[in-house]
Amino acid sequence: MPRSAPGSSSAGHPGPRRDPVPSLLPVPSAGTTGATLLLNATYEPLCVVSSRRAIVLVLAEKAESVDSxxxxxxxxTVSLAVPVVVRLTRFVxxxxxxxxxxxxxxxxxxxxxxxxxxxxxxxxxxxxxxRSRGGTHTWDNVVAACRRCNHTKADRSLAELGWALPHPPRTPSGAAWRLLGTRSVDPRWREWLGMPESVSA
Ligand SMILES: [Zn+2]
Known part of the structure; x- marks a missing residue:
């Protein structure tokens, strides 16, 4: 039986991988954000994906539901609670x-x-x-303020006003912060993000 020349067959090459898509997809309701927190296999938060994407990952056994x-x-063939937090089965x-x-x-x-x-x-x-005095637009020089304080402070320094900061503004770090700049946080993600309950986002 003659063997085909190398490269002549398209069989066996997976090409771009397409995940199976459930035939019925969840409709985000008042109780869901339509978004799911994706954890690494180590439970470290990675990113936020759509609930639809999370369901595909779970059905493909690439992730397991941690909270739903x-x-x-x-x-x-299956019914699945809409995942709120999923964990990858393999470390990435x-x-x-x-x-x-x-x-x-x-x-x-x-x-x-x-x-x-x-x-x-x-x-x-x-x-x-x-900024008019050379202040930088950086984490250690930018703070949240109310309208009144911002207006009162104007372009004066803290020393001139006799004001003080409770603590120096710091550059945030840690897993949670990779997610916070762009979106609101589902309360059910907090324990995985190491966020206190009292801090709303
Ligand atoms: Zn204020």
Whole structure:
């Protein structure tokens, strides 16, 4: 039986991998965000994926459901509670950005949605050393502030006002922060992100 020449057969080459898609997909309801926290096999948070994607991963046995919503999705042969948190069955190595992107949402989250000067509800971000005086737009010089404090402070320094910060603004680090700059956080993700219950996002 003659063997075919190498490369002449297309069989056996997987090509771009397509996951099986459940025939019926979940419709996000009031109880779900439609988003699922994806953990590495080590339980380290990796990223947020759509609930639809998480279901595909679970059905393909690439991930297991760690926490789920009351809603149930029916695929061809199985019923599955919509996953809120899933964990990869195999460890993946992911290169992380060296620093967390500075954004208004991330600053508000770091500072607990409160003004660092008076503890009121934060509505804006403030440059501790005013930009007009060479202050930088960096994590160690940007804080959450209320409108009143921001207006009062204007382009003056803390020393001129006699104000003080409760603690130096720091650059956030850790797994949770890779997720916080871009989206709100499902309360059910908090324990996996190492976030206190009191900090809302
Ligand atoms: Zn204030």
């Amino acid at each position: 919503a009351p809603e149930v999705v029916h695929a061809e 190595r992911v290169p992380y950005p060296a620093s967390v992107p500075l954004s208004r949402r991330a600053v508000f989250t770091r500072d607990g949605q409160t003004c660092v000067y008076c503890g009121g509800s934060a509505t804006s971000i403030d440059h501790v050393v005013p």
